[in-house]
Amino acid sequence: MTRKELFQQMTQKQSYLCVGLDTDIQKIPSHLRSADDPIFEFNKQIIDATADFCVAYKPNTAFYEATGAKGWESLQKTLEYIPKNFFKIADAKRGDIGNTSGLYARAFFEQMQADAVTVAPYMGEDSVKPFLAFENKWVILLALTSNPGSQDFQTKLLTSEKPLFEQVITTAATWADADKLMYVVGATQAEQFHKIRQLAPDHFLLVPGVGAQGGDLQLLSQHGMNKQCGLLVNASRAIIYASANKDFAAKAAREAQSIQQEMAIYLEKYL
Numbered sequence: 001m002t003r004k005e006l007f008q009q010m011t012q013k014q015s016y017l018c019v020g021l022d023t024d025i026q027k028i029p030s031h032l033r034s035a036d037d038p039i040f041e042f043n044k045q046i047i048d049a050t051a052d053f054c055v056a057y058k059p060n061t062a063f064y065e066a067t068g069a070k071g072w073e074s075l076q077k078t079l080e081y082i083p084k085n086f087f088k089i090a091d092a093k094r095g096d097i098g099n100t101s102g103l104y105a106r107a108f109f110e111q112m113q114a115d116a117v118t119v120a121p122y123m124g125e126d127s128v129k130p131f132l133a134f135e136n137k138w139v140i141l142l143a144l145t146s147n148p149g150s151q152d153f154q155t156k157l158l159t160s161e162k163p164l165f166e167q168v169i170t171t172a173a174t175w176a177d178a179d180k181l182m183y184v185v186g187a188t189q190a191e192q193f194h195k196i197r198q199l200a201p202d203h204f205l206l207v208p209g210v211g212a213q214g215g216d217l218q219l220l221s222q223h224g225m226n227k228q229c230g231l232l233v234n235a236s237r238a239i240i241y242a243s244a245n246k247d248f249a250a251k252a253a254r255e256a257q258s259i260q261q262e263m264a265i266y267l268e269k270y271l
Contacts, residue, residue: 001087001115002136003179003204007228009055009085014264016229017256018056018089018206020236021046021078023063027241029248039064039074042248044081046240049249053260056087056232058206079112087232088115089140089206095120095127102130109134116140118184118206121168125175132176139181143168144196146186146209165192169199178202185224187215187233193223201226208234210259217259221266229271235259 010016028042035041064071082088094104108117116138131139144165154165187209209215224231243251
């Protein structure tokens with residue numbers, strides 16, 4: 001999916017919502033656990049219920065890896081089930097020496113057919129470039145994350161008096177343009193969005209942390225939106241675990257619709 005195609009989906013649906021499929025076998029409704037593949041059955045119903053209100057889905061691979069080989073099967077079936085007009089993100093946070101990164105890229109882009117994969121930048125250019133070598137695929141680079149531990153390194157000043165996350169953004173922008181590269185910026189870092197937009201005016205930002213983590217959708221939309229929206233705002237727990245009962249899919253749809261309706265207001269106001 002190209003940047004233009006992603007923006008078209010956003011304008012058509014009046015949404016920049018990404019639904020995070022962080023599916024924990026211990027948290028899904030008990031009535032699903034007798035299914036042949038409970039995780040996939042849960043995901044399938046969530047996708048069916050929320051498809052009208054979002055433009056992307058983001059399975060976090062840790063939730064699938066935790067159940068072994070069967071979990072990888074559930075992940076592959078989930079990615080295959082998501083319709084082709086949705087942006088599919090494998091939230092894997094990979095990043096290793098060049099030949100290893102190349103194999104990670106093949107796993108998610110060729111085997112899983114994901115559109116994008118999240119990548120950690122700590123090991124530098126040669127650990128990221130193998131992911132960028134795939135045509136019509138995206139790297140979503142961790143820049144400024146939403147967790148409390150982001151303060152340990154990401155906001156620390158370098159000798160240039162520039163925070164590390166700023167260096168990550170500006171350096172990575174020399175590796176690929178806004179048609180191949182996105183950045184992860186946590187919704188709980190709303191005060192930094194104006195500065196990040198100065199550093200990366202055209203890039204899409206994947207923004208986790210709305211909902212259960214308390215990120216402010218209005219603030220991040222006001223300061224983070226660009227002329228092509230430029231935001232993919234992820235919500236996971238607030239949507240997929242809106243109910244633990246048989247009405248879980250209907251409640252997920254209601255929560256996704258509520259977020260989409262708020263997004264429509266901000267698209268009108270800030271785009």
